[in-house]
Amino acid sequence: MPKLKTVFICQQCGYQSAKWLGRCPDCENWNTLVEEVQTAQEEPSRYNLSSGEKPRSLSEIEISKQLREPTQIKELDRILGGGIVAGSVILVGGEPGIGKSTLLLQASAKLSENQGIVLYVSGEESMRQTKLRADRLGKIPKNLYIVSETNVVLIAEYIKKYKPSCVVIDSIQVLYNPELSSSAGSVSQVRECSGMLIALAKATNIPIFLVGHVTKEGSLAGPRVLEHMVDTVLYFEGQRHISFRILRAVKNRFGSTNEIGVFQMTGYGLEEVENPSQLFLSQRPKQAAGSVVVPCIEGTRPLLVEIQALVSNSNLAMPRRWSSGLDYNRISLLIAVLEKRVGLGLVNQDIFVNVAGGVKIQEPAIDLAIAVAVASSLKEVPVDPENIVLGEIGLSAEVRAVTFAESRIKEAQRLGFKRCIISKNNLKDIKIKGDIDLLGVETVNQALEIALKR
Ligand code: TYD
Ligand code: MG
Numbered sequence: 001m002p003k004l005k006t007v008f009i010c011q012q013c014g015y016q017s018a019k020w021l022g023r024c025p026d027c028e029n030w031n032t033l034v035e036e037v038q039t040a041q042e043e044p045s046r047y048n049l050s051s052g053e054k055p056r057s058l059s060e061i062e063i064s065k066q067l068r069e070p071t072q073i074k075e076l077d078r079i080l081g082g083g084i085v086a087g088s089v090i091l092v093g094g095e096p097g098i099g100k101s102t103l104l105l106q107a108s109a110k111l112s113e114n115q116g117i118v119l120y121v122s123g124e125e126s127m128r129q130t131k132l133r134a135d136r137l138g139k140i141p142k143n144l145y146i147v148s149e150t151n152v153v154l155i156a157e158y159i160k161k162y163k164p165s166c167v168v169i170d171s172i173q174v175l176y177n178p179e180l181s182s183s184a185g186s187v188s189q190v191r192e193c194s195g196m197l198i199a200l201a202k203a204t205n206i207p208i209f210l211v212g213h214v215t216k217e218g219s220l221a222g223p224r225v226l227e228h229m230v231d232t233v234l235y236f237e238g239q240r241h242i243s244f245r246i247l248r249a250v251k252n253r254f255g256s257t258n259e260i261g262v263f264q265m266t267g268y269g270l271e272e273v274e275n276p277s278q279l280f281l282s283q284r285p286k287q288a289a290g291s292v293v294v295p296c297i298e299g300t301r302p303l304l305v306e307i308q309a310l311v312s313n314s315n316l317a318m319p320r321r322w323s324s325g326l327d328y329n330r331i332s333l334l335i336a337v338l339e340k341r342v343g344l345g346l347v348n349q350d351i352f353v354n355v356a357g358g359v360k361i362q363e364p365a366i367d368l369a370i371a372v373a374v375a376s377s378l379k380e381v382p383v384d385p386e387n388i389v390l391g392e393i394g395l396s397a398e399v400r401a402v403t404f405a406e407s408r409i410k411e412a413q414r415l416g417f418k419r420c421i422i423s424k425n426n427l428k429d430i431k432i433k434g435d436i437d438l439l440g441v442e443t444v445n446q447a448l449e450i451a452l453k454r
Pocket of ligand 2: 100101102124170
């Protein structure tokens with residue numbers, strides 16, 4: 001019997017302690033240490049990460065032309081920066097039931113049609129269950145191989161034997177290495193198994209997708225270290241009762257981050273949404289107070305979304321402020337600017353602000369749209385449905401220029417918007433032909449005057 005010992009490992013950073021601590025001394029997060037039983041003589045790592053190469057001049061290193069394999073799923077390729085880079089490891093995170101397995105099975109099917117064998121390792125579902133799912137998704141190519149296995153040593157053997165063009169591991173949390181005594185899903189197992197697979201991907205040049213589940217707090221279960229180890233981290237976002245799904249690159253060694261892909265879950269798997277702006281605006285009420293359209297930029301792509309605000313009399317001592325899809329602190333700041341600089345009476349009002357369609361937006365270019373939506377709801381004056389509003393707001397209620405103004409306006413033009421309220425500072429750089437009026441403003445007051453004209 002190997003000697004067992006109990007250790008406490010931080011789920012965020014992998015810090016190990018002999019006793020339980022409420023707060024990790026390394027990453028300073030609370031309640032992240034979990035108990036694990038390990039064999040006492042456990043070695044840190046059993047795989048060889050060294051490639052045995054000597055230092056060489058960077059200029060002499062040649063790379064093959066076929067650097068990226070497109071998956072043929074356009075939205076996925078866009079996020080990956082054009083396709084899958086050979087030997088790269090891509091982590092796909094998301095809540096259970098969001099569609100990770102579905103997306104990767106679809107991508108595997110497409111890849112196996114064009115690139116040869118793709119190995120889909122399904123540790124969570126039996127082969128029959130995966131077959132049932134694949135049947136829903138359409139024709140199954142001959143080169144799509146599946147195995148239901150959780151032993152990482154055997155999986156590595158299969159990869160070496162079949163030399164697939166791509167491997168999908170669904171999911172990393174169910175894999176285990178029999179040489180470690182801790183259970184599957186524990187920090188040390190997740191780290192050990194992914195380390196082994198990453199080393200294998202680099203050695204064989206076979207790209208590997210790892211599926212990872214996300215905990216309630218929104219971080220990947222298992223150590224955060226996983227995010228540092230892999231080349232690309234994609235997050236699948238969305239709400240289960242809304243059929244849109246947004247795939248977002250939060251880290252990408254081979255492409256830009258913050259790029260998003262939009263999908264819709266249907267009865268036949270995930271479908272790409274080629275025109276997300278149209279989709280997000282499709283249920284917009286016309287002539288409703290508190291609704292404003294703003295073109296935001298996600299990655300390199302402009303996306304039109306509807307900001308909705310509801311302002312109503314409050315009978316609470318501390319009126320409620322609530323936001324969904326937007327930064328709460330930013331909303332508080334904008335409300336303060338509207339009160340102090342613009343003179344709107346918001347002190348005794350409950351204020352709710354929402355982005356329609358379940359999208360999350362961070363950038364400051366939507367400030368002015370939020371301010372106009374709040375003012376529009378307070379005054380019960382709708383904004384013309386053919387207007388878009390664009391601008392960042394400063395603390396003295398000045399409207400500042402935004403980046404990528406031209407591509408944002410072009411997208412709005414394409415969808416038939418006729419007027420754009422925008423910072424005056426942006427006007428000199430915009431060369432747009434066609435029938436969209438650009439109304440330059442310097443302050444929030446001027447913007448409200450134009451937007452809420454009866
Ligand atoms: P799944 O890919 O199993 O999610 P994950 O791997 O992220 O846990 O997706 C599960 C959900 O998607 C499930 O609730 C059923 C739904 N679904 C469809 O609506 N249509 C389909 O064609 C498929 C395969 C799944
Ligand atoms: Mg799954």
